[in-house]
Amino acid sequence: MTNDSPEEETRPGGGGGGAGGPKSGRHRRPNDNVTILTSSADLARSGRGRRQSGGGGGGDSGGASALTSSLDLTTSLELSIQTRIFKIIVIGDSNVGKTCLTFRFTGGSFPDKTEATIGVDFREKAVEIEGETIKVQVWDTAGQERFRKSMVEHYYRNVHAVVFVYDVTKMTSFRNLQTWIQECNGHRVSASVPRVLVGNKCDLVDHIQVPSNMALKFADAHNMLLFETSAKDPRESQNVDSIFMSLACRLKAQKSLLYRDVEREDGRVRLTQEAETKTNCPC
Numbered sequence: 001m002t003n004d005s006p007e008e009e010t011r012p013g014g015g016g017g018g019a020g021g022p023k024s025g026r027h028r029r030p031n032d033n034v035t036i037l038t039s040s041a042d043l044a045r046s047g048r049g050r051r052q053s054g055g056g057g058g059g060d061s062g063g064a065s066a067l068t069s070s071l072d073l074t075t076s077l078e079l080s081i082q083t084r085i086f087k088i089i090v091i092g093d094s095n096v097g098k099t100c101l102t103f104r105f106t107g108g109s110f111p112d113k114t115e116a117t118i119g120v121d122f123r124e125k126a127v128e129i130e131g132e133t134i135k136v137q138v139w140d141t142a143g144q145e146r147f148r149k150s151m152v153e154h155y156y157r158n159v160h161a162v163v164f165v166y167d168v169t170k171m172t173s174f175r176n177l178q179t180w181i182q183e184c185n186g187h188r189v190s191a192s193v194p195r196v197l198v199g200n201k202c203d204l205v206d207h208i209q210v211p212s213n214m215a216l217k218f219a220d221a222h223n224m225l226l227f228e229t230s231a232k233d234p235r236e237s238q239n240v241d242s243i244f245m246s247l248a249c250r251l252k253a254q255k256s257l258l259y260r261d262v263e264r265e266d267g268r269v270r271l272t273q274e275a276e277t278k279t280n281c282p283c
């Protein structure tokens with residue numbers, strides 16, 4: 001808690017480790033076709049956000065005004081419904097930096113001060129991928145058992161992607177990943193839900209306990225991509241973005257879970273589940 005392309009299935013190879021330098025191609029940076037809209041204001045500006053409806057115009061007759069309001073409302077409804085939301089949960093031991101990573105992605109900075117997350121904190125960011133605005137809803141979960149036990153069911157319900165985080169300077173946080181994965185599996189998260197592994201605090205180069213090759217082996221064994229990064233080091237901010245953007249790209253390429261299409265029938269709006277979507281997301 002603060003005070004405050006689908007990813008290709010082929011895993012890039014190579015070694016290398018600490019923050020800052022080239023990361024052996026393990027994580028990919030967002031392609032130029034991917035735009036991050038930093039706030040809900042951006043969302044509105046992009047023409048996809050909610051529009052204000054109602055409020056009669058100067059010379060309109062009552063009927064025309066009502067019709068305009070009705071059309072505005074329909075348009076507004078369509079636009080808001082058409083924005084897909086991807087729920088991504090961030091899981092891992094207490095103190096590994098889950099809050100800081102989510103803060104870096106959604107707020108673009110490193111929080112001055114953090115406290116243990118209680119339950120869950122939600123952070124959201126609108127991003128544009130191949131011309132579509134998508135809301136990435138990040139669930140920053142509590143690492144401490146006592147702050148999470150009543151919430152666990154909610155974490156995994158309708159989740160679209162899972163980010164497992166460990167602290168590269170703390171071997172126990174890496175060893176505990178097994179438990180986090182078991183918990184995730186225990187909540188019947190589908191195999192089609194993408195998972196990634198994140199080693200955080202790479203800026204602490206003199207204190208690294210988890211070698212990159214060990215983490216890579218673990219990631220391979222669990223069919224996950226590995227990102228080694230730092231929420232603190234501003235030079236790593238693009239890599240932090242890449243964690244979430246790669247997932248968003250991959251999710252966009254999959255069948256949508258939340259997106260609903262709007263169909264009109266006799267002037268009425270009908271909501272239907274979206275059919276399979278095919279994209280060529282370049283991420």
Ligand SMILES: Nc1nc2c(ncn2[C@@H]2O[C@H](COP(=O)(O)OP(=O)(O)OP(=O)(O)O)[C@@H](O)[C@H]2O)c(=O)[nH]1
Pocket residue numbers: 001092093094095096097098099100101114115116117118141142143144200201202203204229230231232233
């Ligand atoms: N050096 C360094 N410190 C970090 C980094 N990320 C987080 N921290 C520090 O690690 C501590 C814990 O960070 P949080 O983001 O609150 O950890 P958390 O995983 O959310 O913890 P819980 O809410 O208890 O689950 C804080 O003191 C952060 O300042 C990083 O990349 N580098």
